[in-house]
Amino acid sequence: MFEIMTESSPELLAIRVSGRLSKADYARIIPWLDEQLARHPHPAMVVDMRDFHGWDGAGALFEDARFGLTHRGDLRRVAMIGDRTWQSWLATLFAPFMKTELRYFERAEVERAWDWARGPVRAAP
Structure with missing residues (x-):
């Protein structure tokens, strides 16, 4: 399931993902x-996946990929926090x-993930 975290703001969307995700989620x-x-x-986003165990079927995985591709340029940066x-x-x-x-952070790097998500975007080459 998804949970909107209390740290969410207009500039930083924060969600926690836990268990197995379904198309209904x-x-x-x-x-x-x-x-x-x-x-x-163009807000930043933090996705805390430390208790995420996967998707319930291809429909849920498809929805995840579809959202990501539809909004692939709409976020300033994305920090993914996980442990797998x-x-x-x-x-x-x-x-x-x-x-x-988009950057992945291990469980021990939680504070670093939040700091990075709030930071400036690097200049394009």
Whole structure:
């Protein structure tokens, strides 16, 4: 399931992902994310995945990929916090398709992830 974290603000969207995600979970969170992006262009995002165990079927995974590709240039930067090797691989896999900075942080790097998400975007080469 998704949980909007209390640290969320117009400049920094923060969500916690736990358990296994279903297509219904995306039906609940995507309208909120779409609304936030329409009101406040280019916020940063923190996705805390430390208790995330995967998706319940291809439909949920498809919704995740669809949202990411639809909004790939709408976020200033994305910090993913996790504790599983496959989550790091997931970040590496999605990074080339994003038009934003995307970085994965291990459980021990939580404060560093938040600091990075709040920081400035690097200049394009």
